[in-house]
Amino acid sequence: MDQKVSRVEMEEVVIRFSGDSGDGMQLTGTLFSDTSALLGNGVSTFPDYPSEIRAPQGTVGGVSGFQVHFGSKKINTPGDFCDVLVAMNPAALKANWMWVKKGGTIILDADTFNEKGLVRAGYETLDPVAELNLDDFHLIFANITTLTKESLKESEMDNKSIVRCKNMFTLGMVYNMFDRPMLHTEEYLVKKFAKKPGLAAANMKVLKDGYNYAGNIQAMPNRFRVEPATRDKGTYRNVNGNTATAWGLIAAAEKAGLPLFCGSYPITPATEILVELAKRKDLGVKTLQAEDEIAGICTSIGAAFAGNFAVTSTSGPGLSLKSEAIGLAVMAELPLVVVDVQRGGPSTGLPTKTEQSDLLQALWGRNGECPMAVVAASTPSNCFDYAFMAGKLSIEHMTPVMLLTDGFISNGSQPWKIPSMSSYPAITPPVVPVGTADYYPYKRNPETLARGWALPGTPGLEHRIGGLEKDALKGSVSHNPMNHQVMVETRANKVERMQNYIPEQDVIGDTEGDLLVIGWGGTYGHLVSAVNLLRAEGKKVSLCHIHYINPLPKNLGDIFKSYKKLVVCELNMGQMANYLRMSYQKFDYKQMNKVQGLPFTVAELTDKFNEILEGK
Amino acid sequence: MADFKTLTPQDFKSDQEVKWCPGCGDHAILSSVQKALPEVSEALKYTKERYVFVSGIGCSSRFPYYMNTYGFHGIHGRASAIATGIKVANPTLSVWQITGDGDALAIGGNHFIHAVRRNIDINILLFNNEIYGLTKGQYSPTSKLGSITKTSPFGTVEHPFRPGELVIGAQGKFFARSIDVEVKLTSEILVEAAKHDGTSVVEILQNCVIFNDHTHGNITDREFRDDRVIVLHHGEKMVFGKQRDKGLVLDGQGLRLKVVTIGQDGYTLDDLLVHDETNPNPGLHMMLVNMEYPEYPVALGVIRMVKDSTYDDNVRDQVIEVQRNAKIHNMDELLHSGETWEVE
DSSP, X not given: OGGGSXXXXXXXXXXXXXXXXXXXXXXXXXXXXHHHHHTTOEEEEEEEOOSSTTOSTTSGGGEEEEEEEEESSOOOSSOSSEEEEEEXXXXXXXXXXXXXXXXXXXXXEGGGOSHHHHHHTTOSSSOHHHHTTOTTSEEEXXXXXXXXHHHTTTSOOXXXXXXXXXXXXXXXXXXXXXXXXXXXXXXXXXXXXXXXXXXXXXXXXXXXXXXXXXXXXXXXXXXXXXXXXXXXXXXXXXXXXXXXXHHHHHHHHHHHTOOEEEEEOOOTXXXXXXXXXXXXXXXXXXXXXOSSHHHHHHHHHHXXXXXXXXXXXXXXXXXXXXXXXXXXXXXXXXXXXXXXXXXXXXXXXXXXXXXXXXXXXXXXXXXXXXXXXXXXXXXXXXHHHHHHHHHHHHHHHTSEEEEEEEXXXXXXXXXXXXXXXXXXXXXXXXXXXXXXXXXXXXXXXXXXXXXXXXXXXXXXXXXXXXXXXXXXXXXXXXXXXXXXXXXXXXXXXXXXXXXXXXOOOOOBSOSSXXXXXXXXXXXXXXXXXXXXXXXXXXXXXXXXXEOEEESOOTTHHHHHHTEEEEEEEESSSSHHHHXXXXXSXXXXXXXXXXXXXXXXXXXXXXXXXXXXXXXX | OOOOOOOOGGGGBOXXXXXXXXXXXXXXXXXXXXXXXXXXXXXXXXXXXXXXXXXXXXXXXXXXXXXXXXXXXXXXXXHHHHHHHHHHHOTTSEEEEEEEHHIIIIITHHHHHHHHHHTOSEEEEEEEOSSBTTTTSBOOTTSOTTOOBTTBTTOOOSOOOOHHHHHHHTTOSEEEEEETTOHHHHHHHHHHHHHSSSOEEEEEEOOOTTTSTTTTHHHHSHHHHHHHEEEEOTTSBOEESTTSOEEEEEOXXXXXXXXXXXXXXTOOGGGSOBOOTTOSOOHHHHHHHTOOTTXXXXXXXXXXXXXXXXXXXXXXXXXXXXXXXXXXXXXXXXHTSSSOEEEO
């Protein structure tokens, strides 16, 4: 049978796995993307899951999805629409069918499409195909649950455990359809179930049966093949944004020769940073799961005072709670990296959905004149670089730095060419040496304006600092009016002077043209894809993606001058646009904003850019 | 580390003018600390640069400015968290938190109980004046029920915390109590607190001369203090009174304490309880910390001092243990750990 199936080369494919939040779709998607990455494909992923861990079974609210986009070229986004949708129940179909390309394939577990399942998912009729008008799609109704039970009927497992293996059946089917080897998944299963070899064997059997089943039914008219992407030579790994962030912070600590301390409190979608750091006792990382967000940052401030490289990780609601303490770190002029993995707000908002609406909070969400350096990562893997740079700036300039990421890049993963630590710059903490005769707490480096870091335990440098305004040199409490003016200006200047230590802004595309697309943060993949599409059509569009937000790069105004039109694209109501209006007032900034808890799609971006180019 | 030299109270005085109100109990507490630290230094071989004083907000929280040591004046309620971070970052430091009843038990209540629960090796000096002084006279979580203050003109309608009860409830291992003016007793207690590994909470009944004068007066006034307090010493009989003729026993069923007079109702010195501060069972310690005048004398001295593992030691030990068997020793090794693949 297999020989008759033709192989079709495809440049890129998007698959969306969806099911109940207990169906194991995140794992299934991850295993598929890891396998593809190991084959050398370009990969980008997007987990999309509800904030309830186990929402009522079979309801649309409980659907968990994982989209993977892989191809024979560099992949920048998880893809707008999918070629293949896996829907493990009627709810998953209902929640996701609109994301399937016309003519795309939908794999369904036929066993779940019964009256009970359909009613629970809120269908109005018992014919989902007609109700959703799915005639244009290639539907594969497979009895996945029954086949999984059949596959394991000889095993001694109970029914519940058997049914739980059905995601492996599905994965096997998709492996067959896209000609993927199963070796990596087998290795994973053996490792995961090292203490339960029976479970590993059961999962493997189901995986293989699913693989063969897809071949036997000729699930796809063609078997698709996606060739490896051509990439730079080197060693690669997969990484998601939160792991890359955690590792970037460890890397900064190593370069600075300081122990890393992280005081933090679990919060979606930032928790994984704390989880990853907690594993790294081997590298001497100390994590303290605090009693609340405030204690998270305050333990870190204490650790910074005592001479550790201190960080804290959170998301929007937690950042609100940390505001007062960030002010303390600004006032005390201590190094501290605050990582904010943004999610939909306000308040509890959309915990598992992405948004970029904490920008103004990051910049200004504190009492008093309280300047904060702000850096934003833009891809899962460059979270490593920007976490590293946030650490370097914070330590060398003795001031807190905010690192902004978001739910999209923190959970998304991509292949990453592993860097060598020797390619990263040195970090030199301005520690005051023992025996410094004329030490004063607020004596500054004339270039950076950083004060010296005198560590408790050093003889002769005893001093007191804190949240009250301090004398500009001696650090004793001062309510002197002119002294306060000097200190406010100095703290602002210190952050401004970081401009001399950050790279100039670069532009993707020509350095002049009709339209400059301005973005920041996790929208990079979609923006660069949209800009590249239009450029391929000969349009004079370039992308300016900002990573250093406060201070902004020196040359930004010069870049803006060289384009006829500017459009600021962001997943909020225009926070960066307004910030740029303040910072570079003479330009007219058009806006592209979206607040749906979802990334941009490339299609809606190109539409908008075309509209602007056409002068609409 | 500098060579060890004998320190004096003078070594711990900073050049800052002490700005508490004349007559404030804080002056005496400052003296007690400056008196205690040379003894602590002698006993534990600590040099001056190892001391760090951390505070939150309130009158008491100005304390670090008056100590010629490392100091950090934090934000309201957060001193326990800041002190915790300092101790974990550098466990060789001797960390002292100065706090008040508002700072520690209202806005900072959460951090306070969690520091105690973790048993991190810091010393918390809780100045309890049952009032908010720095904001000029509002009731605090320790103000007695019915207290008339600026924000309770008709009397408070809420029950106060008893700090010792809270500490033991949070699994505290060290609790002691003193009175601001008892400089000798306070400094003795502070030496014990410093020697104790784990969170040491020392409640100091402190007088706010401006907004809550004499709040502790019915037990601290000299003329009757000896009859209304009992100073506990480990291994000694629980005796008190000007004539040293009163003491504590457990009543018939052992469920509550009872004050007895030696020579009355057949009680002799031998019948009195012997103080055991090291008893892990918190039952009797809870009864002692909760004794209130007039039914009982108020307990002073070290009431509870129980050995247990500390948070900072556990953190250190875990790092050492993991590193002993570690396969990853630096960032490059971490980057290459797990699944990787080559592109030729």
